[in-house]
Amino acid sequence: xxxxxxxxxxxxxxxxxxxxxxxxxxxxxxxxxxxxxxxxxxxxxxxxxxxxxxxxxxxxxxxxxxxxxxxxxxxxxxxxxxxxxxxxxxxxxxxxxxxxxxxxxxxxxxxxxxxxxxxxxxxxxxxxxxxxxxxxxxxxxxxxxxxxxxxxxxxxxxxxxxxxxxxxxxxxxxxxxxxxxxxxxxxxxxxxxxxxxxxxxxxxxx
Amino acid sequence: xxxxxxxxxxxxxxxxxxxxxxxxxxxxxxxxxxxxxxxxxxxxxxxxxxxxxxxxxxxxxxxxxxxxxxxxxxxxxxxxxxxx
Numbered sequence: 365x366x367x368x369x370x371x372x373x374x375x376x377x378x379x380x381x382x383x384x385x386x387x388x389x390x391x392x393x394x395x396x397x398x399x400x401x402x403x404x405x406x407x408x409x410x411x412x413x414x415x416x417x418x419x420x421x422x423x424x425x426x427x428x429x430x431x432x433x434x435x436x437x438x439x440x441x442x443x444x445x446x447x448x449x450x451x452x453x454x455x456x457x458x459x460x461x462x463x464x465x466x467x468x469x470x471x472x473x474x475x476x477x478x479x480x481x482x483x484x485x486x487x488x489x490x491x492x493x494x495x496x497x498x499x500x501x502x503x504x505x506x507x508x509x510x511x512x513x514x515x516x517x518x519x520x521x522x523x524x525x526x527x528x529x530x531x532x533x534x535x536x537x538x539x540x541x542x543x544x545x546x547x548x549x550x551x552x553x554x555x556x557x558x559x560x561x562x563x564x565x566x567x568x569x570x
Numbered sequence: 571x572x573x574x575x576x577x578x579x580x581x582x583x584x585x586x587x588x589x590x591x592x593x594x595x596x597x598x599x600x601x602x603x604x605x606x607x608x609x610x611x612x613x614x615x616x617x618x619x620x621x622x623x624x625x626x627x628x629x630x631x632x633x634x635x636x637x638x639x640x641x642x643x644x645x646x647x648x649x650x651x652x653x654x
Binding site for chain 1: 585
């Protein structure tokens with residue numbers, strides 16, 4: 365279960381609101397490669413994982429992604445405070461404002477609502493870990509794009525931290541995949557799905 | 571940074587070290603050096619958390635005072651800050 369620590373993993377202190385930037389950052393909250401997808405993906409995959417070390421890693425990284433989700437929401441929240449109606453209209457934030465006012469709601473920058481189709485939990489150890497490595501690179505690319513679009517230092521500092529964490533997570537999932545393939549038949553790692561088949565040569569038959 | 575911000579920042583630095591080490595230990599559970607580092611920082615974090623919670627406000631429910639009031643509910647939320 366989860367406990368809560370009343371602080372952000374990395375400080376966020378944005379002094380200038382900017383609704384245009386908020387709309388971009390929103391993609392890392394509810395977008396296809398954002399932190400909500402990341403946390404839900406890892407926390408969902410861990411149940412069918414046959415190996416404890418991998419389940420532990422998925423739990424811990426999934427939990428860290430929730431902390432990142434909180435940071436991204438904080439960035440959007442601080443960027444959308446004390447906005448005038450003129451600023452809301454001028455920045456194009458009016459499309460979001462009409463449905464959510466200043467509430468935080470998970471969607472991509474382009475408006476696509478967060479949905480489970482944006483991640484997979486395949487119940488196959490090799491597949492899931494490969495998906496996770498791809499997910500971390502997608503998130504890193506998204507942060508790269510954000511850093512090309514946004515130059516304000518108050519916003520860039522927490523974004524750079526989040527980007528670095530994606531690279532580390534990629535590394536960790538890579539190790540978990542290596543660990544997994546080592547535990548399987550080295551002549552054919554696809555011989556059976558350790559998350560489902562009772563044994564090699566069983567293919568679902570018990 | 572004022573004293574509160576500095577102490578909270580230190581808690582963050584130590585906790586982050588533990589988080590990162592923890593992820594490494596998940597896939598290298600017997601690495602003795604990592605385990606030693608982890609134990610070392612876990613100790614420091616406990617002290618810093620307790621110090622912060624006593625001086626300013628509780629960081630976890632476990633540190634919250636429940637004598638005169640439910641201070642957990644009255645403590646600031648992490649997303650406050652910036653241009654407030």
